[in-house]
Amino acid sequence: MVMNIKEKLQILADSAKYDASCSSSGSRRKNNNGIGNAAYAGICHSFSADGRCISLLKILMTNCCIFDCKYCLNRKSNNIKRAIFTPEEICYITLNFYKRNYIEGLFLSSGIIKSPDYTMELMIKTITLLRQKYHFGGYIHAKAIPGASEILLKKLGSLVDRLSANIELPTESGLKLLAPNKETNKVDKIMGYIKENRNNNFVPAGQSTQMIIGATNETDLDIMNKSENLYNRFNLKRVFYSAYVPVNTDKLLPALATPPLKRENRLYQADWLLRYYGFKTKDILNEENPNFNLLVDPKANWAINHLDEFPKEVNSCSYPELLKIPGIGVKSAKEIIKSRKYFQLTFKDLKKMGVVLKRAQYFITCGGKYNLNKEFFKKDFILSNLVIEEATTPMSNKQQLSLFS
Amino acid sequence: MNNIYIYDGSFSNLLNLISYLLENKIKPFNIKITTYNPSLFEQIINIKLKKNFINEDIFQNHHLLKTIYYVYLSDNENKEITIYYFLLNYFKFGNKVFYLKNLKCVDKTLKIAHLVSHEAHRFKGFTRFKELKNKVLYATIAPDNNILPIISKHFQKRLKNELWIIKDENRNIISLYDKKKYYIVSCDQFKLLDTTLSENEINLEILWKTFFKTVAIKERENKRCQMNFMPKKYWQNIIEMSD
Known part of the structure; x- marks a missing residue:
C-alpha cells in the first residue's frame, strides 16, 4: 500500500522528536534570489504542548534502521510502521511550510538504511535539491551518519548551516551496553573533521551534540566531564541533554515513571556555567559530591x-x-x-x-x-x-x- | 495651563518638533498626535515648522535612532514625551546615556524599546501566511505595538520573490509587497477583494497541524511553559493554536 505524505510525516516526525536540538541560530546565510535566509539569532516559530520551541521541520529521512540501540524507538527489533520520504517529498513540505512562515528551515536526521554511505547519499540528494533546484536559503541542520565516508561529510557540510553527530550516551561503557552497534571513535572522527574544516561555507553555524540522561547509571560528574571535554576538543556550540523517555522495555533499561526533567534542568544550568560564567566542572562537582543538588541550582x-x-x-x-x-x-x-x-x-x-x-x-x-x-x-x-x-x-x-x- | 504640542503622527515630524523644542529650550507638558482631545487644563499648541531642526548627530548614531524609532512604534501613551526627555539627556551626556538607568526617562525609554523589539522578534516567528488563489501570501496579525514596519523589512528579504500582504488588525493598516518594495497603507485605501484560499491550502494546514501535534513529547507535557512563550493573546492568528 502506498503511504500518503501525511502518514509519512506523522511517522517520521514522531521518530525524530526525541532529538532536543531546536536551534536555528548562528548562520548569516543570505537569500540568493530564491526563497529564505537565516537569522543569526535564530527564530522560534511555535511552541509544542511540552513547551519546547519549534523552529525547524524536524524529521527523519527514514525510520528504517539496521542498528538495534536499546533506547531507540526505531531500533531494528521493534515492530513498528516504517516509512521513507523521497527527496521531492521533503522539499515539498519544507518549501510550503517555509513560505507560510511555519518554520525557519529543516532539521534532517535518519535511521541507517542499508549502509551509512547510502543513508548520507539520500540526505545529500535531498538537501542538494533544496539548495540548488529550489534555491532555498533557509536554515538547515543535518545529522551526520557515523561511519559514512569523509567525502560525503564534506559534501553535506558544504550544503547545511549546522552539521552534528550525537554521542548518545555520556560514557563508553553505556554505549557498549545500550548501543552495541555504535562506536565513540566514529562520532569523534566526525566532530574532529567538522572542527578542522569549519568556515563560512562549511557548517557556518557550527556543530552540536546530544546525550541521553538517565538511561545508564553515570553520575552528573561523568556527564559534565564529558561535556567539558567535548567543548575543549571540538569547539562545540552546544551539548544538548535529553532526559530519557522510556519508549521501549528492555531488561537493560531502567524503568522510570517520569523522565528526569529536574536533573536535565540542572545539567543545562551547569552547561551554561561552563560556557559563559568561567566555571570548570571541578568547581561545581567532585568525587565526594558527584551529583547536583536538586534543591538549588x-x-x-x-x-x-x-x-x-x-x-x-x-x-x-x-x-x-x-x-x-x-x-x-x-x-x-x-x-x-x-x-x-x-x-x-x-x-x-x-x-x-x-x-x-x-x-x-x-x-x-x-x-x-x-x-x-x-x-x-x-x-x-x-x-x-x-x-x-x-x-x-x-x-x-x-x-x-x-x-x- | 499645560502646553500640549501636537504633530501629525509621522516619525520625521515628531523628531523635528522635539528638535525644535530642545533647541529653543521649551519644556512641553506633553506631545500628542493632532487628533488629541485636550482636558480642561491643557492647551494645544500647533507650530508649523518650515525648516529642519533635526541635529545631524541623530542620523549618524544608528543605536540612538533605532532606540527612539522603536519607542515611536510602541503603544505607550506617553511615548513622545519619553523620547523628548531621552533626547534631552542624550544631548547632555552623549552615548553614555544608554547606561544611565538611574535616570527615570532613560530606564523607561530602554524598557519600551526592548518591549517593541521583543514583540517584533516574536512576530518574525508567529506570523502565519495563507496562500490565496492568486498565489498571494496573506497574513493577519494583532500585535500590541506597531511592529509591521519591522517585520515587513524582515519578510522583504526572506520572501523576496513572493507577493505578500500582512494586515495589522489592531491598527487597521496593511503592508503590501510587490517583489520590489513594501508599502504600508491604511486599510481604507486598500480593499482586498478576493480572499479565496488556494486549492491546496487546507491540506497544507492539516499537514502542519499534524506535525505540530506529533512533535510534542507526551511525557514532558508543560502547557504553562508553552503559554509563557506563546501568549494566548496571539493565538487567534496562529493556525495551530486557533482551534
Whole structure:
C-alpha cells in the first residue's frame, strides 16, 4: 500500500522528536534570489504542548534502521510502521511550510538504511535539491551518519548551516551496553573533521551534540566531564541533554515513571556555567559530591559553599567575580561594569539591570550596604531561603534556559 | 495651563518638533498626535515648522535612532514625551546615556524599546501566511505595538520573490509587497477583494497541524511553559493554536 505524505510525516516526525536540538541560530546565510535566509539569532516559530520551541521541520529521512540501540524507538527489533520520504517529498513540505512562515528551515536526521554511505547519499540528494533546484536559503541542520565516508561529510557540510553527530550516551561503557552497534571513535572522527574544516561555507553555524540522561547509571560528574571535554576538543556550540523517555522495555533499561526533567534542568544550568560564567566542572562537582543538588541550582550551590568569598561589592568587584554571584547573568554583569563608571549603583538600579535581587541580595553589598541584617549572613539561612525561592518559582520560567542558541 | 504640542503622527515630524523644542529650550507638558482631545487644563499648541531642526548627530548614531524609532512604534501613551526627555539627556551626556538607568526617562525609554523589539522578534516567528488563489501570501496579525514596519523589512528579504500582504488588525493598516518594495497603507485605501484560499491550502494546514501535534513529547507535557512563550493573546492568528 502506498503511504500518503501525511502518514509519512506523522511517522517520521514522531521518530525524530526525541532529538532536543531546536536551534536555528548562528548562520548569516543570505537569500540568493530564491526563497529564505537565516537569522543569526535564530527564530522560534511555535511552541509544542511540552513547551519546547519549534523552529525547524524536524524529521527523519527514514525510520528504517539496521542498528538495534536499546533506547531507540526505531531500533531494528521493534515492530513498528516504517516509512521513507523521497527527496521531492521533503522539499515539498519544507518549501510550503517555509513560505507560510511555519518554520525557519529543516532539521534532517535518519535511521541507517542499508549502509551509512547510502543513508548520507539520500540526505545529500535531498538537501542538494533544496539548495540548488529550489534555491532555498533557509536554515538547515543535518545529522551526520557515523561511519559514512569523509567525502560525503564534506559534501553535506558544504550544503547545511549546522552539521552534528550525537554521542548518545555520556560514557563508553553505556554505549557498549545500550548501543552495541555504535562506536565513540566514529562520532569523534566526525566532530574532529567538522572542527578542522569549519568556515563560512562549511557548517557556518557550527556543530552540536546530544546525550541521553538517565538511561545508564553515570553520575552528573561523568556527564559534565564529558561535556567539558567535548567543548575543549571540538569547539562545540552546544551539548544538548535529553532526559530519557522510556519508549521501549528492555531488561537493560531502567524503568522510570517520569523522565528526569529536574536533573536535565540542572545539567543545562551547569552547561551554561561552563560556557559563559568561567566555571570548570571541578568547581561545581567532585568525587565526594558527584551529583547536583536538586534543591538549588549549581551556581547558588557553589556560592553557598564558598561563603568566605562573599559578600561582593558590586560597585568595585571584577567582571569574573560578578559572574559568580547568583542572580546576576552575563547581560546584567556587563551592564553593571559599564554603568558603574558613571554613577554608584544602588539596589534599585541593579533591579533595572535585570539582576534577580531575591537571589543576589545574600551575596552582595551596594555602596557598602548589605540589604539584610548582617546576622543573617549564614549558610543555613541563605540555603533555606534559596530553596524556598526556587521551589516557588514555576518550572515554566526555568525552562527558558535551554532555549537559547 | 499645560502646553500640549501636537504633530501629525509621522516619525520625521515628531523628531523635528522635539528638535525644535530642545533647541529653543521649551519644556512641553506633553506631545500628542493632532487628533488629541485636550482636558480642561491643557492647551494645544500647533507650530508649523518650515525648516529642519533635526541635529545631524541623530542620523549618524544608528543605536540612538533605532532606540527612539522603536519607542515611536510602541503603544505607550506617553511615548513622545519619553523620547523628548531621552533626547534631552542624550544631548547632555552623549552615548553614555544608554547606561544611565538611574535616570527615570532613560530606564523607561530602554524598557519600551526592548518591549517593541521583543514583540517584533516574536512576530518574525508567529506570523502565519495563507496562500490565496492568486498565489498571494496573506497574513493577519494583532500585535500590541506597531511592529509591521519591522517585520515587513524582515519578510522583504526572506520572501523576496513572493507577493505578500500582512494586515495589522489592531491598527487597521496593511503592508503590501510587490517583489520590489513594501508599502504600508491604511486599510481604507486598500480593499482586498478576493480572499479565496488556494486549492491546496487546507491540506497544507492539516499537514502542519499534524506535525505540530506529533512533535510534542507526551511525557514532558508543560502547557504553562508553552503559554509563557506563546501568549494566548496571539493565538487567534496562529493556525495551530486557533482551534
